[in-house]
Amino acid sequence: MEYQELNLPSRTIMTPGPVEADPRVLRALSTPIIGQFDPQFLNLMDETSDLLRYVFQTSNHRAFPVDGTSRSGLEAVLTSIIEPGDKVLVPVFGRFGYLLTEMVDRAGGQTHMMEAEWGQVYDPQDVIAEIKKINPKVVAVVHGETSTGRMQPLEEIGAFCRENDILFVVDAVATLAGVEFNTDEWNVDAVITGTQKCLAVPTGMAPLTYNDRIEEILLARKKIERGLSYDAVNDKKIQSNYFDLSQIQDYWSPDRLNHHTESTTMLYALREGLRVIKEEGIKSRIDRHTKHGKALSLGLKAMGVELFGEEENKLPVVTIVKVPEGISEQAVRQTMLNQFGIEIAGAFGPLKGKVWRIGSMGYSSRKNNILRVLSALESTLTYFGAKVNKGDAVQATLEYYAEADNPVIYKV
Numbered sequence: 102m103e104y105q106e107l108n109l110p111s112r113t114i115m116t117p118g119p120v121e122a123d124p125r126v127l128r129a130l131s132t133p134i135i136g137q138f139d140p141q142f143l144n145l146m147d148e149t150s151d152l153l154r155y156v157f158q159t160s161n162h163r164a165f166p167v168d169g170t171s172r173s174g175l176e177a178v179l180t181s182i183i184e185p186g187d188k189v190l191v192p193v194f195g196r197f198g199y200l201l202t203e204m205v206d207r208a209g210g211q212t213h214m215m216e217a218e219w220g221q222v223y224d225p226q227d228v229i230a231e232i233k234k235i236n237p238k239v240v241a242v243v244h245g246e247t248s249t250g251r252m253q254p255l256e257e258i259g260a261f262c263r264e265n266d267i268l269f270v271v272d273a274v275a276t277l278a279g280v281e282f283n284t285d286e287w288n289v290d291a292v293i294t295g296t297q298k299c300l301a302v303p304t305g306m307a308p309l310t311y312n313d314r315i316e317e318i319l320l321a322r323k324k325i326e327r328g329l330s331y332d333a334v335n336d337k338k339i340q341s342n343y344f345d346l347s348q349i350q351d352y353w354s355p356d357r358l359n360h361h362t363e364s365t366t367m368l369y370a371l372r373e374g375l376r377v378i379k380e381e382g383i384k385s386r387i388d389r390h391t392k393h394g395k396a397l398s399l400g401l402k403a404m405g406v407e408l409f410g411e412e413e414n415k416l417p418v419v420t421i422v423k424v425p426e427g428i429s430e431q432a433v434r435q436t437m438l439n440q441f442g443i444e445i446a447g448a449f450g451p452l453k454g455k456v457w458r459i460g461s462m463g464y465s466s467r468k469n470n471i472l473r474v475l476s477a478l479e480s481t482l483t484y485f486g487a488k489v490n491k492g493d494a495v496q497a498t499l500e501y502y503a504e505a506d507n508p509v510i511y512k513v
């Protein structure tokens with residue numbers, strides 16, 4: 102058998118992740134390797150922490166990536182702060198909320214789960230009422246649920262947790278750098294993101310930040326150094342070596358105490374992705390995501406398909422479309438991929454087979470991608486016999502862009 106050199110088709114990726122990486126990031130990925138303790142590389146680590154503080158909107162001392170996909174960061178935080186028996190409240194409103202409950206459980210915590218119907222989010226006052234009832238050590242919640250396309254308001258919950266000395270941990274995997282997220286202002290103690298969504302970098306790192314309230318717990322659970330031997334007598338010890346944030350933070354400190362071997366290549370990519378964000382400006386980037394998310398929704402409505410969930414709590418970077426009666430969810434996705442080279446996503450759990458999930462994240466959040474996905478979906482639905490308003494989606498979206506891009510010229 103002969104194995105050919107990689108030669109893949111180019112794709113337009115309109116899923117909730119992974120999305121297209123910024124071309125500058127792809128170029129950075131081909132930079133030659135240097136050693137993890139090379140002073141040039143140490144400098145790149147410091148710059149990455151600085152850039153992360155900017156994107157997370159925080160003055161936290163600790164801001165670095167964990168190597169692994171987004172869940173590695175989630176697991177690192179939860180495993181490092183949860184001790185056996187600790188009460189953790191998780192308000193679940195989709196698949197990734199359940200992931201948090203699984204991690205809490207594996208860390209030995211006592212999960213108190215709230216469950217909302219898929220498509221709903223929580224009134225913050227309901228979460229606060231539950232916190233009062235349970236009195237947990239930690240509240241862990243997803244900000245943007247990619248499984249349902251919904252976004253949970255965080256500010257009131259954060260303020261209540263801080264006033265009552267409860268730790269507030271947030272999964273901002275789908276939202277950071279695409280939707281407003283203010284770590285410090287919203288009193289979030291630890292926040293974790295992923296690289297493959299609004300950061301426009303390939304999957305493989307989980308940037309996170311946390312404050313002194315979290316660090317205090319890490320230090321109390323820290324492995325006691327006795328040369329290189331492992332101290333088995335610390336009964337508060339963090340269960341995992343790979344996800345032990347007390348050790349990872351030492352690696353990311355000026356001491357550079359070796360924990361793992363950093364992926365220099367992924368760090369080049371993350372740093373470049375963050376540099377692109379800094380150049381674009383976090384506010385402009387969020388405005389761009391908002392604009393293209395609106396364009397997509399507006400085009401879909403003009404096409405005559407139905408959107409899932411209420412507008413009020415919509416996650417701006419993920420739009421969920423109901424599959425019309427009599428149409429095969431899978432056949433439409435396959436046709437879009439095979440005939441148009443455009444990828445959209447199916448769904449999980451109760452929504453499986455019933456909806457498509459269309460992302461507009463990171464480098465994929467741009468006008469030509471939105472117009473392409475709308476025209477390909479319309480043609481594919483027409484091909485399979487669905488009733489759609491032919492031509493309306495792209496026309497309505499072009500008009501929207503004409504006004505949004507040139508408000509003055511358009512009005513003259």
Ligand SMILES: Cc1ncc(COP(=O)(O)O)c(C=O)c1O
Binds near residue numbers: 170172173245247295
């Ligand atoms: C909201 C949310 N949290 C967590 C994850 C897990 O991310 P990963 O697959 O990078 O581990 C995802 C992935 O899609 C997600 O959308």
